[in-house]
Amino acid sequence: MINPSMLSTLGIVIFAIVGAIALYFFFMGAVELFSKVTLGQSTSRNDQLGTRLWGVINHAVGQPKILRQAEGGIMHFLHFWGIAIFALAIVHLMLERLFGAVLFRSPVWYLIADIAGLFALVGILYSGFRRYVQKVPRLDTGSWKEEQPIVLLILMIALMVVFYFLSYGCKIVATASIPGEPERYTLAFISSWVASWFVGLNPVTARFWEFTFWWIQMIFAFGLLVSFRYSPVIHPAVAPLNIFMRHLGPKGANIESINFEDEERETFGVNKIADFTWKDLMDPYACAECGRCQDNCPAYLTEKPLSPKKILAEIKEQIEETVAPKVAVSTAGGHISFAVTKRAEAAEEGEGNKEGKVKKLIGERISPDEIWACTTCRACQEECPVFNEHIVKVVGLRRALVLDESDFPGEAQLAFTNMERNSNPWGIGWQTRGDWATDLGVKVLSEDSNVEYLYYVGCAGSFDERVKKVSVSLVKILQAAGVSFGILGVEEKCCGDSARRLGNEYLFQSLVQENIENMLNYKVKKIITACPHCFNTLKNEYPQFGGTFEVIHHTQLMARLIQEGKIKAGSGGENLKITYHDSCYLGRYNDEYAAPRQVLRAISGLQIVEMKRNLNKGFCCGAGGGRMWLEEHGKRINTARTEQALAVNPEAIAVNCPFCLTMFEDGLKDKEVSETIKTYDVAELLARTI
Amino acid sequence: MKIVALVKQTFDSEAKIALEGGKINRQGISLIMNPYDEYAVEEALKLKEKHGGEVTVVTVGPDEATEAVRQALAMGADQSILVNPGTEDIDEYTTAKILAKAVSGLEYDLIIGGFRAIDDGSAQVAGRVAEILNLPVVNMVTKLEVDGGKAIATSDIEGGSAVMEVPLPAVITAQKGLNEPRYPSMKGIMQAKKKPLKKIGLSDLGLDASQVAAKVKVLSYSLPPARAAGKIIPGEPAEAAAALAKALREEAKII
Numbered sequence: 001m002i003n004p005s006m007l008s009t010l011g012i013v014i015f016a017i018v019g020a021i022a023l024y025f026f027f028m029g030a031v032e033l034f035s036k037v038t039l040g041q042s043t044s045r046n047d048q049l050g051t052r053l054w055g056v057i058n059h060a061v062g063q064p065k066i067l068r069q070a071e072g073g074i075m076h077f078l079h080f081w082g083i084a085i086f087a088l089a090i091v092h093l094m095l096e097r098l099f100g101a102v103l104f105r106s107p108v109w110y111l112i113a114d115i116a117g118l119f120a121l122v123g124i125l126y127s128g129f130r131r132y133v134q135k136v137p138r139l140d141t142g143s144w145k146e147e148q149p150i151v152l153l154i155l156m157i158a159l160m161v162v163f164y165f166l167s168y169g170c171k172i173v174a175t176a177s178i179p180g181e182p183e184r185y186t187l188a189f190i191s192s193w194v195a196s197w198f199v200g201l202n203p204v205t206a207r208f209w210e211f212t213f214w215w216i217q218m219i220f221a222f223g224l225l226v227s228f229r230y231s232p233v234i235h236p237a238v239a240p241l242n243i244f245m246r247h248l249g250p251k252g253a254n255i256e257s258i259n260f261e262d263e264e265r266e267t268f269g270v271n272k273i274a275d276f277t278w279k280d281l282m283d284p285y286a287c288a289e290c291g292r293c294q295d296n297c298p299a300y301l302t303e304k305p306l307s308p309k310k311i312l313a314e315i316k317e318q319i320e321e322t323v324a325p326k327v328a329v330s331t332a333g334g335h336i337s338f339a340v341t342k343r344a345e346a347a348e349e350g351e352g353n354k355e356g357k358v359k360k361l362i363g364e365r366i367s368p369d370e371i372w373a374c375t376t377c378r379a380c381q382e383e384c385p386v387f388n389e390h391i392v393k394v395v396g397l398r399r400a401l402v403l404d405e406s407d408f409p410g411e412a413q414l415a416f417t418n419m420e421r422n423s424n425p426w427g428i429g430w431q432t433r434g435d436w437a438t439d440l441g442v443k444v445l446s447e448d449s450n451v452e453y454l455y456y457v458g459c460a461g462s463f464d465e466r467v468k469k470v471s472v473s474l475v476k477i478l479q480a481a482g483v484s485f486g487i488l489g490v491e492e493k494c495c496g497d498s499a500r501r502l503g504n505e506y507l508f509q510s511l512v513q514e515n516i517e518n519m520l521n522y523k524v525k526k527i528i529t530a531c532p533h534c535f536n537t538l539k540n541e542y543p544q545f546g547g548t549f550e551v552i553h554h555t556q557l558m559a560r561l562i563q564e565g566k567i568k569a570g571s572g573g574e575n576l577k578i579t580y581h582d583s584c585y586l587g588r589y590n591d592e593y594a595a596p597r598q599v600l601r602a603i604s605g606l607q608i609v610e611m612k613r614n615l616n617k618g619f620c621c622g623a624g625g626g627r628m629w630l631e632e633h634g635k636r637i638n639t640a641r642t643e644q645a646l647a648v649n650p651e652a653i654a655v656n657c658p659f660c661l662t663m664f665e666d667g668l669k670d671k672e673v674s675e676t677i678k679t680y681d682v683a684e685l686l687a688r689t690i
Numbered sequence: 691m692k693i694v695a696l697v698k699q700t701f702d703s704e705a706k707i708a709l710e711g712g713k714i715n716r717q718g719i720s721l722i723m724n725p726y727d728e729y730a731v732e733e734a735l736k737l738k739e740k741h742g743g744e745v746t747v748v749t750v751g752p753d754e755a756t757e758a759v760r761q762a763l764a765m766g767a768d769q770s771i772l773v774n775p776g777t778e779d780i781d782e783y784t785t786a787k788i789l790a791k792a793v794s795g796l797e798y799d800l801i802i803g804g805f806r807a808i809d810d811g812s813a814q815v816a817g818r819v820a821e822i823l824n825l826p827v828v829n830m831v832t833k834l835e836v837d838g839g840k841a842i843a844t845s846d847i848e849g850g851s852a853v854m855e856v857p858l859p860a861v862i863t864a865q866k867g868l869n870e871p872r873y874p875s876m877k878g879i880m881q882a883k884k885k886p887l888k889k890i891g892l893s894d895l896g897l898d899a900s901q902v903a904a905k906v907k908v909l910s911y912s913l914p915p916a917r918a919a920g921k922i923i924p925g926e927p928a929e930a931a932a933a934l935a936k937a938l939r940e941e942a943k944i945i
Contacts, residue, residue, distance in 0.1 A: 266877065405875065406873050406878070422704050427704060429702075429704035
């Protein structure tokens with residue numbers, strides 16, 4: 001018996017034609033997107049396929065990143081699961097229409113399909129509520145013109161669901177007397193409810209409406225495929241791909257190095273979109289502009305011009321304006337080929353906004369103030385549900401300003417010159433680098449390199465008066481625990497963290513090469529450092545240049561020494577209510593949240609209170625990304641962070657980073673409480689109990 | 691316009707100076723382009739950008755002074771000449787004489803240099819070069835405009851500034867505040883490797899050592915006494931203030 005739910009032959013033909021047209025547009029959209037993205041430079045994202053796939057499954061099924069923010073998380077969860085399962089229901093019905101095949105007869109399937117449709121509708125309504133009633137700030141609801149593509153997309157999905165239910169409602173009425181049919185829908189509570197509106201229609205009329213509603217539903221489904229080519233909102237299609245292509249390996253090893261040996265190379269930074277990698281160009285298409293990044297961005301939250309979301313949106317707009325590809329299909333010689341022509345070749349970009357020319361990427365599209373405001377704290381990337389990489393883009397743009405244009409803040413120039421001449425950003429004479437350790441009985445490797453650890457002190461620990469006390473405290477701990485260690489003394493150079501993040505890759509690499517040469521010369525295997533910036537750079541970035549060492553942060557070593565009983569943490573002699581600040585480069589970049597807290601807990605008399613923004617939601621002190629050396633205008637990030645600390649009424653603040661130490665001390669002075677509330681490195685708190 | 695920039699390589703201002711055998715121990719000392727000469731190079735480049743032309747950098751010094759010259763080339767200078775006098779015993783007379791001779795073989799509309807070098811601080815060389823070449827000189831310039839055949843220069847004078855006009859060619863010496871020297875771009879650094887850097891000796895200029903022999907001889911060098919540690923006077927404010935006044939009168943003898 002022919003299934004009466006099947007289309008007529010004419011219907012099948014029409015369906016095939018309409019479907020083919022929709023698929024054609026979808027395919028062309030994909031080709032065009034591919035051509036836009038591949039305008040970028042090459043970068044390798046095709047290793048560890050298993051890990052990549054698992055990431056997609058994990059983040060698509062469980063959506064742990066999205067659910068970090070409950071309300072938006074639920075909205076997305078309903079959307080995603082609703083539409084994903086509902087899409088299967090549409091296919092299921094399509095197969096019945098085309099081939100008369102009913103894959104599932106179990107009423108449970110129809111229940112699931114109904115629930116999915118309900119999820120989708122509730123999710124859509126809730127998203128509209130968040131966007132237009134609540135006006136959640138991070139969503140930055142735009143003008144009607146800007147909202148149109150989003151509304152169109154959402155409306156098409158919503159109507160697709162509604163017409164599915166209408167069609168099923170009529171189907172239930174039309175098939176009520178066919179044996180075996182009504183049993184399929186016993187659990188389909190929404191479809192059955194809709195059917196109740198049509199009860200009383202004769203089966204022929206009901207059948208007519210069933211098909212009419214179904215055609216309308218399919219028009220919306222095909223419309224979604226077509227919209228992929230024209231809409232800027234293609235997040236649902238690109239996001240899974242972007243998660244698949246995400247950066248793997250250490251989070252702190254995301255910045256790619258430049259080969260300065262390449263004599264052919266003329267520019268070194270990102271001056272135009274074609275200088276980005278293809279992954280950088282794909283990121284903005286995966287972005288749903290949810291704004292979680294800017295909600296956690298210390299620059300944005302202190303009213304700087306930077307928003308990570310906006311940077312990506314600007315890049316997308318620049319791509320669209322530069323490329324706008326037209327695809328021509330030809331079938332010459334029996335082979336189908338695609339010729340992609342670009343409205344403006346990449347070379348024309350950057351000529352300035354003259355007659356038909358595309359805007360300049362830096363200056364007209366993204367302002368230098370935005371580019372310099374980033375502290376590279378990684379809060380944006382930690383939150384981003386689609387694994388976008390904002391910071392490498394900022395570094396690329398900074399490289400253009402520093403290496404190509406030589407147009408950057410004067411304070412940065414001073415820091416660079418200081419690092420070049422005296423191997424430290426302060427510019428203090430390099431010969432005095434080891435002076436802090438005189439009389440402490442610390443070995444210098446040039447005299448005796450037979451030690452287990454190199455204690456890489458870093459610039460702050462060597463030259464900053466306040467931070468030198470941290471170095472002295474750490475030496476006291478290491479000596480008390482009988483750790484075999486030595487320092488490089490005058491042979492130590494700046495690790496280069498600030499130089500690299502300020503865009504001066506050339507200076508960074510020259511510092512790195514000198515350091516690695518010295519370390520290899522002394523056969524260094526293990527390195528201790530008290531600075532998370534040195535830690536991250538030595539551990540994650542030096543291997544790019546042939547310097548692979550076992551690098552350990554001093555808080556990790558202290559925790560281990562306490563655990564092994566080599567250090568007995570006593571009492572500091574006073575009871576202190578202390579709040580601990582997670583530095584970005586130890587925390588988010590290297591996932592070390594436990595060790596410093598273990599050390600603090602081991603010290604009797606300390607009571608630890610947590611700030612609201614802690615662990616991987618920790619708020620930057622404002623000094624990362626080389627911002628330590630730049631002027632900050634407007635509300636200061638360190639003041640904001642100090643206020644967050646003061647909100648939990650601590651008697652002292654504990655840090656693991658020399659920059660954070662400086663920033664908090666300045667913040668406490670700003671708030672005029674520096675006399676009563678002190679900032680300590682974890683090592684200082686431990687050292688005074690020994 | 692054709693501009694000649696005079697530069698000198700000096701010790702880094704943060705260098706730790708040590709004496710050995712009555713002389714300065716040059717071992718391990720970082721060398722930089724004299725900061726006042728950096729202002730001069732920057733101003734020369736700005737004039738070139740505005741009026742067109744070329745910038746030639748001239749220096750007198752040992753071969754290691756190449757570094758300073760390369761920096762000027764990386765900043766954007768077009769070519770350079772390094773004259774190695776073959777001896778360390780040189781004075782302002784020697785340097786000026788050699789520079790004047792080297793410059794006289796070039797075409798120039800303007801000669802610009804730092805008003806002094808941060809090492810010996812004698813502030814003589816540019817003035818001497820002007821004298822030998824019979825050119826007008828304006829010292830310690832903080833603002834410079836070149837128009838037609840003349841230069842309008844704002845010069846630091848005691849307690850104020852003076853605006854002066856000189857016909858070109860002339861010698862200008864740069865004072866802090868004239869500009870903010872640029873940081874070389876990668877393109878600049880790469881191109882500097884390919885720009886002409888002429889290394890010559892006295893004989894190439896038609897000079898012999900006796901003609902430029904130093905007229906001033908350094909008898910000895912001494913380092914300034916190490917700064918004594920500060921003194922904290924404890925006690926109640928009134929007592930401490932009294933003790934401070936006493937110390938200022940009796941120990942420091944300044945009130």
